[in-house]
Amino acid sequence: MAECLPGTLDMNGLPITRVQLTAPPLSRIVEALLPELSNNFETVIVEAVPCPDLTQSPFNLAAEGLSGDETVIDVGSPSYLLPLVDRNKLYDMGDLKRVTGSDPMFAVGAGAGPWPHIGVNCEFVGNVQISCNHVNNSSHVYRVDRQTTEDQVHENLPRNETRFALLANFYTCNGFGGEVLRIVCESRKGPLDFVTSVRQALAKRFGTDPVGLGGVILIENGTVNVHVMRDFSKTPINTESELNKWLKFYNVTTPLVGLGYLVSSDPNLDLRPQHFHLFSQHGLGGHYHYDTEPATIKYTAYLNVAKTLIRVDQPEQAISFGKD
Ligand SMILES: [Zn+2]
Secondary structure: OOOOOOOOOOHHHHHHHHHHHOOOOOOHHHHHHHHHHHEEEEEEEEEEEEEEOOOOOOOOOOOOOOEOOOOOEEOOOOHHHOOOOOOOEEEEHHHHHHHEEEEEEEEEEEEOOOOHHHHHOOOOEEEEEOOOOOEOOOOOEEEOOOOOOOEEEEEEEOOOOOOOEEEEEEEEOEEEEEEEEEEEEEEOOOOHHHHHHHHHHHHHHOOOOEEEEEEEEEEEOOEEEEEEOOOOOOOOOOHHHHHHOOOEEEEEEEOOOEEEEEEEOOOOOOOEEEEEEEEEOOOOOOEEEEOOOOOEEEEEEEEEEEEEEEEEEEOOOOOOOOOO
């Protein structure tokens, strides 16, 4: 029997909250990060630099830079995946352009992929530039192989497949060149993963004043623990341990490129505090958790500071797990 597939939701018809952020200058972010990151990594460089051309290898992004209309966006929620999936929660990257008003709009981020196109639930690595109606789509998806239920499978999305599902976290901007934050951390000696260490350093300095960063992280010289979601669970997932049984975890080899955002404090919007998805040229990727070879690991991040935070389709009921 043919399955009836849902249409894409019109994002402008959904609840949208916009928050203007303080957006501290890069020099203040550098001051906040240096001492804290040095507690967690042996070698740390944090500086403001002109953004390298991110369309080039190893980044291969859809736009050159991270400047202009800098915004972090949280769409949907794990509440739409757990305990059981809401298949109506299907969104389109094209709507992000209308929601932000940015033209061109460049979006990078992490979410759930367009399952009606892929055939099963999947991890989404969003990497799209839209100017006027021209779409440059270099997004990736990772899913768990249907036959073996063990291996992960990578697919590039076609240019016109700009949908995603359920939940996603994006950094958006015009994609212009400009000054950005460059963070290099090598050899981890502390307990925190890279993204958490950056977020906690910002929270320590800026308190309840939210600072949002987003962009790209290159990970080299080690292996990384990630998960890839299996197809939607037919039985309800009600606890963290049930969730972790349903997710498929992998240790993947570097080099890996991560796209996503982090926000240091939640102004009562049920935000996901951090979310990066990884892709590579060797077929491996997924949702970033932590590095597993701390002695050799190297992170090189290019991130920019958001001036605006946008929350789209916040659920009425927050969920107490599933945001790691
Ligand atoms: Zn994820």
